Amino acid sequence: MSDFTGKRIVIAGGAGGIGVETARALIGQGAHVLVVDSDQERLDRAQTTLGKVQLGFFRSDLDTPEACAAALDAAGAPAFALIHLAGVYEKDTLNEADHGVWDRAIAANLTSAYDMAVAFSTRFARTGNPRDPARIVLTSSIAYRRGSTFSAAYAAAKGGIVGLTRSLSRTLAPDILVNAVAPGTIETRMSQAGLAQNGEEIRRQIPIGRIGQPAEVATVIRFLCSTDSSYVTGQTIDIDGGMTNA
Numbered sequence: 001m002s003d004f005t006g007k008r009i010v011i012a013g014g015a016g017g018i019g020v021e022t023a024r025a026l027i028g029q030g031a032h033v034l035v036v037d038s039d040q041e042r043l044d045r046a047q048t049t050l051g052k053v054q055l056g057f058f059r060s061d062l063d064t065p066e067a068c069a070a071a072l073d074a075a076g077a078p079a080f081a082l083i084h085l086a087g088v089y090e091k092d093t094l095n096e097a098d099h100g101v102w103d104r105a106i107a108a109n110l111t112s113a114y115d116m117a118v119a120f121s122t123r124f125a126r127t128g129n130p131r132d133p134a135r136i137v138l139t140s141s142i143a144y145r146r147g148s149t150f151s152a153a154y155a156a157a158k159g160g161i162v163g164l165t166r167s168l169s170r171t172l173a174p175d176i177l178v179n180a181v182a183p184g185t186i187e188t189r190m191s192q193a194g195l196a197q198n199g200e201e202i203r204r205q206i207p208i209g210r211i212g213q214p215a216e217v218a219t220v221i222r223f224l225c226s227t228d229s230s231y232v233t234g235q236t237i238d239i240d241g242g243m244t245n246a
Contacts, residue, residue, distance in 0.1 A: 005030030008079040013086030015042035017188035021218035034075045036060055068115040078125035081135040081225045084113045092153045105153035110160040113138050131230045133175055137221050138165050140182040142240045162236050169234030177233040179224045184240025186212040207242035
């Protein structure tokens with residue numbers, strides 16, 4: 001298992017369930033983590049949950065290129081890794097009189113990831129080890145593979161993350177490895193409403209037979225930031241209990 005001692009890692013959208021568990025997994029191996037989120041209350045809860053975090057917590061909407069650059073600069077020095085978990089999900093009823101759901105989905109899930117990656121591409125820490133270059137980990141979703149009812153905007157944004165990952169992995173090689181994770185149904189705030197309404201039906205679609213936990217996504221992200229993934233780039237890894245193969 002890799003050691004992250006002294007490495008600075010920025011987690012955008014890091015105050016949610018997956019973000020907190022990712023921070024915990026990395027801090028446990030010596031990383032200096034900056035948790036960035038748009039929601040101050042969630043940041044406060046994350047701080048209570050995680051306790052003392054080297055580098056700390058930073059509130060930002062990540063809604064402009066300048067804001068994304070400022071969030072990375074808040075780490076105090078070039079970061080070894082950027083993990084982008086920021087995003088929103090809203091039901092998309094295809095209302096031709098309201099373009100807001102589409103605009104927010106693309107802005108929060110895709111444009112923010114692009115702007116953060118672009119800013120990171122000029123601010124990353126060089127390790128000097130060709131087998132341990134800097135890392136970017138973006139967040140897609142199995143929604144882009146399967147589609148889902150009333151989720152057109154969200155699925156399109158998450159599909160865009162896959163294309164972004166593949167392109168960046170070529171553009172930024174060999175200095176930065178770029179990969180993505182595509183979680184399935186994970187027990188977080190985002191999934192609460194759907195699980196409350198259709199939990200049993202969702203479970204029947206998962207070969208493993210249960211809902212995923214945030215820590216099970218966090219450990220895959222940790223792998224993608226570690227020396228164990230030194231020959232992996234341009235990939236999107238499903239973390240879905242086998243749902244996309246069911």
